[in-house]
Amino acid sequence: MAGLISISVSLSQESQTVVSNVQPDAFVSSAMPAFSGFIVDESAPIPLNLKEVKMAIGYPEEARGKDIQGDLAVKILINEKGMYVEHTFVRRGSPIFEQAIAREIPQLKFKPVQENGKAVSSWVTIPFKFRLDKDKNPIDPEEDDC
Numbered sequence: 001m002a003g004l005i006s007i008s009v010s011l012s013q014e015s016q017t018v019v020s021n022v023q024p025d026a027f028v029s030s031a032m033p034a035f036s037g038f039i040v041d042e043s044a045p046i047p048l049n050l051k052e053v054k055m056a057i058g059y060p061e062e063a064r065g066k067d068i069q070g071d072l073a074v075k076i077l078i079n080e081k082g083m084y085v086e087h088t089f090v091r092r093g094s095p096i097f098e099q100a101i102a103r104e105i106p107q108l109k110f111k112p113v114q115e116n117g118k119a120v121s122s123w124v125t126i127p128f129k130f131r132l133d134k135d136k137n138p139i140d141p142e143e144d145d146c
Contacts, residue, residue: 045078045110045124056104059130063096070094073127074101080119082110090125097130 063069070093077085084106089098105126112119 043113043122045082045112045122047124047126048082048109048111050108050126053104053108056107057100057128059132060096060100063094063130064132066096067132068094068096068130069132070097070130071127072097072101072130073125074105075123075125076105076108077121077123078110078112079121080112082112082119084108085121091127093130097128101128 071091072089072093073091074087075090076087079085087102087105092098110124113122114120
């Protein structure tokens with residue numbers, strides 16, 4: 001059975017504000033809307049290599065073998081150079097998915113936020129949807145789901 005991993009990025013200021021008030025270990029259900037694409041926002045960092053990181057995460061074999069699916073969300077601090085600094089899960093899921101994400105998320109690179117023409121550090125939240133779907137390639141980089 002093939003698995004499908006769908007990664008979308010929530011870049012709106014409203015979503016960042018909602019998530020920033022959540023405790024790191026809290027489960028977030030309706031507070032974060034699901035997006036199937038990017039919402040370009042000059043006040044949010046823009047991922048430059050999300051498809052490559054998505055490919056590296058894939059659908060963990062252990063989760064596939066146990067028919068585990070899940071929705072997770074990671075809040076990532078990006079420095080003024082567009083590089084990963086740290087992350088926290090704001091929507092938790094199976095430790096299998098969390099480990100796969102945590103292993104690859106530091107590889108993300110971003111176009112940093114600009115304030116008054118100067119790059120600054122900022123946060124971005126990236127939701128991850130892990131779905132088993134026997135009809136789709138689990139990590140097809142051509143699918144427009146991120």
